[in-house]
Amino acid sequence: MAVHPNPMHRQGLVIPPVTEDVRRFHERLDGYVPTPLRRLDPLAEQLGVAEVWVKDEAWRLGLPAFKVLGASWATYRLLEQRRGATFEPWSSIADLRDRVAELAVGSGRSEVKTRFGTAGAPAPSPAALSTAPLTLAAATDGNHGRAVARMAKLLGLTSRIRVPAGTVAARIDAIASEGAEVTVSDGGYDDAVAEVAAWADDTTLVVSDTSWEGYEQVPAWIIEGYSTIFAEVAEQFADAGSPGPTVVCVPVGVGAFAAATVGAYRRPDEEPALVAAVEPVDAACVMASAVAGEVITLEGEQHSIMAGLNCGTPSPIAWPLVSQGVDVFVTVTDDEARAAMRALADVGVVSGESGAASYAGAVQLAAAGRLVASDRVLLLSTEGATDPVAYEQIVGHPPPSRPMSPAT
Numbered sequence: 001m002a003v004h005p006n007p008m009h010r011q012g013l014v015i016p017p018v019t020e021d022v023r024r025f026h027e028r029l030d031g032y033v034p035t036p037l038r039r040l041d042p043l044a045e046q047l048g049v050a051e052v053w054v055k056d057e058a059w060r061l062g063l064p065a066f067k068v069l070g071a072s073w074a075t076y077r078l079l080e081q082r083r084g085a086t087f088e089p090w091s092s093i094a095d096l097r098d099r100v101a102e103l104a105v106g107s108g109r110s111e112v113k114t115r116f117g118t119a120g121a122p123a124p125s126p127a128a129l130s131t132a133p134l135t136l137a138a139a140t141d142g143n144h145g146r147a148v149a150r151m152a153k154l155l156g157l158t159s160r161i162r163v164p165a166g167t168v169a170a171r172i173d174a175i176a177s178e179g180a181e182v183t184v185s186d187g188g189y190d191d192a193v194a195e196v197a198a199w200a201d202d203t204t205l206v207v208s209d210t211s212w213e214g215y216e217q218v219p220a221w222i223i224e225g226y227s228t229i230f231a232e233v234a235e236q237f238a239d240a241g242s243p244g245p246t247v248v249c250v251p252v253g254v255g256a257f258a259a260a261t262v263g264a265y266r267r268p269d270e271e272p273a274l275v276a277a278v279e280p281v282d283a284a285c286v287m288a289s290a291v292a293g294e295v296i297t298l299e300g301e302q303h304s305i306m307a308g309l310n311c312g313t314p315s316p317i318a319w320p321l322v323s324q325g326v327d328v329f330v331t332v333t334d335d336e337a338r339a340a341m342r343a344l345a346d347v348g349v350v351s352g353e354s355g356a357a358s359y360a361g362a363v364q365l366a367a368a369g370r371l372v373a374s375d376r377v378l379l380l381s382t383e384g385a386t387d388p389v390a391y392e393q394i395v396g397h398p399p400p401s402r403p404m405s406p407a408t
């Protein structure tokens with residue numbers, strides 16, 4: 001059985017909206033445009049529902065996945081925290097780079113003048129006075145690490161990215177193309193996360209999308225950063241004259257994006273939608289945790305082709321929202337993800353293995369009789385062809401080429 005009700009689901013959960021600062025931040029980044037929300041009637045017909053909409057994150061701020069929304073906001077907030085004062089006012093990434101350069105060359109936080117002054121800033125650490133450039137570090141199964149490396153490049157910083165054993169060359173090369181030093185762990189994703197955590201020091205800032213005890217703020221900012229997607233979706237539904245989704249299918253790795261999804265569809269001012277969390281059969285760590293009633297780590301290694309979802313432990317910071325807010329868990333096989341990639345390609349949506357999991361999940365929901373004819377289904381297609389070689393093998397033709405991003 002692929003569809004499982006969430007035993008920890010809480011009825012009546014209401015989440016306050018995220019600050020509009022997040023969207024205003026993203027809008028100032030080079031190349032920001034809302035990603036498309038496409039209505040796909042052939043898929044609605046296949047699922048037997050009224051409407052299917054795909055939020056297509058194949059090209060977000062010049063990268064082939066949604067993750068840069070979280071990485072960029074968290075990096076910004078982390079650098080502000082280090083500075084001890086806001087970067088405002090600024091209007092472009094070039095402005096921001098100049099202000100970050102002051103940090104890296106060590107002019108010292110107490111000497112930095114801003115509109116808001118430096119009140120409340122902690123005393124400068126020796127690092128703030130050193131001349132060492134700052135380094136951003138992250139563990140990743142591909143998309144998050146590339147996004148962190150991109151932010152480092154845009155802000156004139158260096159980056160060190162760790163990937164799990166077995167990461168395909170295309171993903172490693174893509175991260176390295178951002179100027180990052182990429183190293184490969186001997187273990188899986190969870191091991192890579194632990195290894196990067198140990199790199200943190202005065203000049204190495206860890207930007208992790210999963211949390212652990214004592215490291216919660218950055219992953220919380222990452223969840224906030226994803227809220228821009230849902231602000232766009234709400235506007236796009238309104239522009240299309242649709243009341244919005246009744247069912248949302250979200251691909252789940254450590255659960256940070258699912259936490260943002262729950263936040264968006266448990267708003268005080270909106271009708272709640274059914275949130276379906278889609279995980280690979282062999283990496284369903286969030287579902288297993290919900291069954292256990294607490295965050296647990298799966299035994300063994302995870303080897304799904306859905307690389308972004310190949311996680312063994314949910315993010316503790318995402319857990320309260322995900323455990324209470326998800327309605328159903330859906331597990332999908334690699335073959336079902338492949339079929340979903342092909343189905344999306346047939347209707348003109350380029351979606352990689354993890355991105356297409358949302359449609360694979362919707363197919364399972366339909367098969368289990370969990371969709372009704374009046375449903376409006378939102379599929380979060382969270383990536384494009386992040387592994388172009390595999391994409392071509394699965395879909396039968398290469399992914400379309402993309403324009404050069406402003407940053408390259």
Ligand SMILES: Cc1ncc(COP(=O)(O)O)c(C=O)c1O
Nearest residue numbers: 143253254255256257308382383
């Ligand atoms: C393309 C894609 N979709 C979904 C996810 C899942 O996000 P999370 O780990 O926050 O659950 C990831 C994570 O890396 C991803 O890369």
